[in-house]
Amino acid sequence: METLSEQRCFDGLQGRYKHPSKQTGTTMQFSVYQPPQAKSRKVPVLYYLAGLTCSDETFMIKAGAQRLAAELGLMLVTCDTSPRNLNLPGDADSWDFGVGAGFYLNATQPPWAAHYRMGAYVDEELPALIEAEFPAAEDRRGIFGHSMGGHGALVTALRNPTRWHSVSAFAPISNPSAVPWGEKAFTNYLGADRSLWAEWDAAELMAKHPHPTTILVDQGEADAFLERELHPQALESAAMKSGQSLTLRRHIGYDHSYWFIQSFVADHLRHHAALLA
Numbered sequence: 001m002e003t004l005s006e007q008r009c010f011d012g013l014q015g016r017y018k019h020p021s022k023q024t025g026t027t028m029q030f031s032v033y034q035p036p037q038a039k040s041r042k043v044p045v046l047y048y049l050a051g052l053t054c055s056d057e058t059f060m061i062k063a064g065a066q067r068l069a070a071e072l073g074l075m076l077v078t079c080d081t082s083p084r085n086l087n088l089p090g091d092a093d094s095w096d097f098g099v100g101a102g103f104y105l106n107a108t109q110p111p112w113a114a115h116y117r118m119g120a121y122v123d124e125e126l127p128a129l130i131e132a133e134f135p136a137a138e139d140r141r142g143i144f145g146h147s148m149g150g151h152g153a154l155v156t157a158l159r160n161p162t163r164w165h166s167v168s169a170f171a172p173i174s175n176p177s178a179v180p181w182g183e184k185a186f187t188n189y190l191g192a193d194r195s196l197w198a199e200w201d202a203a204e205l206m207a208k209h210p211h212p213t214t215i216l217v218d219q220g221e222a223d224a225f226l227e228r229e230l231h232p233q234a235l236e237s238a239a240m241k242s243g244q245s246l247t248l249r250r251h252i253g254y255d256h257s258y259w260f261i262q263s264f265v266a267d268h269l270r271h272h273a274a275l276l277a
């Protein structure tokens with residue numbers, strides 16, 4: 001691991017780092033906010049997964065989460081949204097597929113399968129690195145995210161509920177198998193056989209295997225992607241089927257941007273802090 005920058009922030013430390021990833025076969029960058037409590041003890045860690053076109057920097061710069069993370073003693077970790085600098089054919093042709101759009105799954109189709117392994121990166125490799133290099137509690141991991149990252153957070157926690165102790169999402173792609181963003185990504189990364197998509201689809205997973213904690217989801221009613229891509233109602237149906245405890249809040253007037261995230265991020269931090277205490 002190499003340190004790219006470290007700066008004091010709310011008496012803690014905001015840092016950016018890079019490391020060679022076994023899962024992606026590339027150099028991956030990530031950011032960490034260490035709260036002041038991390039100077040003297042291991043603290044719970046809250047991982048954030050960003051949406052399409054974003055990077056590890058987006059949330060750290062735009063969400064305004066560090067002040068409350070410092071108060072609550074939560075470490076924040078953000079990673080990139082895909083491997084970069086591979087120059088695979090077509091990987092930079094569109095903003096909703098390839099670079100910046102890894103969808104936090106393990107691709108099975110060439111040429112993506114060798115590198116687009118963000119599922120295993122987020123679930124295994126990154127936590128192992130964070131827990132080895134930072135004062136991070138190994139038994140208190142939470143995960144949340146936005147849009148494609150909301151999908152990633154829900155899927156990661158629902159697939160591995162014993163490894164992920166709390167989960168929430170902002171405007172997640174709730175049922176990717178049934179919407180254009182998901183159909184494009186899953187066809188290319190996972191192949192045409194739709195029966196294989198269910199293991200990376202939050203609504204499908206939730207309908208079968210609920211997470212043991214309450215899942216918090218916030219959605220803006222003025223979100224331009226709501227009708228076509230996000231489908232939060234699929235989570236409500238899934239929760240009804242499996243008995244998942246779900247708090248889905250719809251907020252009039254809020255769109256898909258980080259102004260929406262900034263407005264509700266405190267509720268998410270408190271949600272996780274209570275479960276990870």
Ligand SMILES: N[C@@H](CCC(=O)N[C@@H](CS)C(=O)NCC(=O)O)C(=O)O
Binds near residue numbers: 054257
């Ligand atoms: N293609 C559009 C939309 C992409 C978009 O809305 N991305 C969301 C995640 S799905 C986002 O968080 N963008 C970064 C931002 O709002 O700061 C763009 O590049 O502006």
